[in-house]
Amino acid sequence: MTSMPRFVTLAFMKLLFALLSAALLAQTVASVAGTVRNARGQLVANADVELKAGRQTFTAKTGPDGHYAFPAIPAAKYILRAQFTGQGEATIGPFELAANQAKQLDLTLAAAQPEFFDQPSFIVAGVTDGSNRGGHGSDAILRSSEALTKAVASLGPESHANAEPLEAVRQFQRAAELDPSEPNLFEWGAELLAHLAYDPAIEIFARGHRQFPRSTRMLLGLAVAQYSKGSYDEAADRFFEATDLDPSAPAPYLFLGKTQNSTIGASDAYLSKMTRFNTLQPGNALGCYYRAVSSWKHKASTAEVQALLEKALHLDPTLASARLQLGIILADQKQFPEAVAAFEKAIEIDPRLEEAHYRLAQIYLRTGAPAKAQKEFELHHQLVKESSAQVERERREVQQFVIELRRP
Numbered sequence: 237m238t239s240m241p242r243f244v245t246l247a248f249m250k251l252l253f254a255l256l257s258a259a260l261l262a263q264t265v266a267s268v269a270g271t272v273r274n275a276r277g278q279l280v281a282n283a284d285v286e287l288k289a290g291r292q293t294f295t296a297k298t299g300p301d302g303h304y305a306f307p308a309i310p311a312a313k314y315i316l317r318a319q320f321t322g323q324g325e326a327t328i329g330p331f332e333l334a335a336n337q338a339k340q341l342d343l344t345l346a347a348a349q350p351e352f353f354d355q356p357s358f359i360v361a362g363v364t365d366g367s368n369r370g371g372h373g374s375d376a377i378l379r380s381s382e383a384l385t386k387a388v389a390s391l392g393p394e395s396h397a398n399a400e401p402l403e404a405v406r407q408f409q410r411a412a413e414l415d416p417s418e419p420n421l422f423e424w425g426a427e428l429l430a431h432l433a434y435d436p437a438i439e440i441f442a443r444g445h446r447q448f449p450r451s452t453r454m455l456l457g458l459a460v461a462q463y464s465k466g467s468y469d470e471a472a473d474r475f476f477e478a479t480d481l482d483p484s485a486p487a488p489y490l491f492l493g494k495t496q497n498s499t500i501g502a503s504d505a506y507l508s509k510m511t512r513f514n515t516l517q518p519g520n521a522l523g524c525y526y527r528a529v530s531s532w533k534h535k536a537s538t539a540e541v542q543a544l545l546e547k548a549l550h551l552d553p554t555l556a557s558a559r560l561q562l563g564i565i566l567a568d569q570k571q572f573p574e575a576v577a578a579f580e581k582a583i584e585i586d587p588r589l590e591e592a593h594y595r596l597a598q599i600y601l602r603t604g605a606p607a608k609a610q611k612e613f614e615l616h617h618q619l620v621k622e623s624s625a626q627v628e629r630e631r632r633e634v635q636q637f638v639i640e641l642r643r644p
Contacts, residue, residue: 266333267601267609269305269594270341272298272318272326278498279303280345283320289313299620301590307601307613311335318343338602405431412440418448425457434465452481456491463495472500479509486520489513493526507534514544521552529561538565556586563595572599590619 272283279302287294289312296304304318313332319325326343333339408424425440441458448454459474475495478488492509495501507530513520514527528544542565548558563578579596582589597612 266309266311266335266337266339267305267307268309268314268316268333268339268341269303269307269598270343271302272304272320273302273342273344274320274323280320280323283318283323283345285316285318285343288315288317299590299617300623301594301620303594305594305597305613307597307609308606309333311337316341316343318345320345336604338598340598405433416447418444418451418454421447422451422454422457425454425461429457429461429464432464434461437461438465450481452478452485452488455481456488460491463498463500468499471495472503472505475500476505476509479513483512484516486513486517486523489517489526490522493522496526496529501530502533504534506530519551521548521555521558524548524551525555525558525561528558532561532565538569541565554585556582556589556592559585560589560592560595563592567595567599572603575599588619590616590623593619 268287272280272285274280279298281298281300281302283298283302283304285296285298285304287296287306287309289310292310292312294306294309296306298304298318311333313330315327315329316331317325317327324345326345328341328343331339405424405427408420408427412420412424421440421444425437425444428437428440438458438461441454441461444451444454445458455474455478459471459478462468462474463471472495475488475492479492481488489509492500492506496506500506507527510523510527510530514523517523524544525548528541528548531544532541542562545558545562545565548555549562552558559578559582563575563582566572566575566578576596576599579592579599582592583596586592593612593616597609597616600606600609600612
């Protein structure tokens with residue numbers, strides 16, 4: 237019997253060893269991902285997260301969306317810890333992480349003091365400014381505040397993209413003092429809100445609401461200013477009141493819908509209002525979507541929620557957020573191919589949809605596609621980084637505006 241040449245045997249053994257090593261590595265790699273929230277349920281950006289097994293420690297930071305990820309770590313017994321200065325810490329473990337296991341672990345910090353705001357740093361015309369742009373709130377809350385602020389500005393006839401914002405505020409102030417009409421008071425409050433001077437904006441909108449209690453936009457301006465400051469209970473009352481002024485008008489519901497990631501969006505009253513909106517306006521795609529998300533949070537049947545989302549997408553196929561939520565539901569049911577298709581479609585509609593990239597990466601990890609998962613995690617990280625840079629630029633601009641505003 238002819239024996240195999242020695243160099244062939246060595247090459248074969250090396251290849252076999254490489255394949256066995258790769259297989260062994262694939263079987264021992266696991267992942268942990270999740271969110272960090274404060275005691276009020278708000279996602280926390282830039283929190284320190286530590287995953288420790290014996291002498292080995294992995295570290296990460298949450299992105300502006302409050303998410304963290306350890307995408308490729310050895311199977312072992314771990315202790316997971318998160319902390320953020322001023323908002324406390326949280327620990328999970330010890331827990332076993334099995335080979336090829338993708339574990340979702342969400343942490344809630346035990347607050348050492350009232351959270352969400354740092355001690356205020358600026359005074360605006362003798363009134364404390366409550367801007368939450370210091371980076372301690374969740375990115376979802378921050379973005380909804382920005383969207384709502386822009387929406388309030390759009391309700392008025394004037395442009396708020398003024399080259400001299402300080403002078404614009406003072407012009408609106410002078411006009412309102414000479415003639416405290418509904419348009420003048422609203423424009424003054426909206427200009428303050430556009431530059432994130434929340435306390436003065438609340439004061440002006442509250443005055444306008446007292447004088448013009450049937451003005452929907454004045455009430456919405458007050459609600460948005462309170463929401464942006466972090467006064468969610470007061471904001472909820474004003475949002476709900478706005479939807480009751482004219483229950484068939486869609487605008488107040490659309491404003492309310494942007495608060496879905498806050499404590500307002502988790503309330504029974506929010507679901508009640510969105511159910512009414514969807515009932516009165518069944519052809520509104522966002523009405524279907526907002527009701528679906530709220531129903532999902534309130535443990536409605538999967539079939540009911542999925543039907544609402546599919547109707548929303550039938551009415552508006554470009555509604556990326558509805559496609560994302562549909563993917564979340566499919567993933568929850570472990571229908572991974574369908575969930576991947578939903579997330580990919582959401583990304584096709586909106587390539588900058590951070591959560592879609594993140595959730596797609598998680599599914600790829602769970603289904604044994606680490607290379608694809610890594611690519612999506614990298615895209616998610618890059619989008620979060622760009623978003624953080626934008627938030628930081630806006631924060632510096634706001635601080636400078638507030639400093640200028642306090643000067644005579």
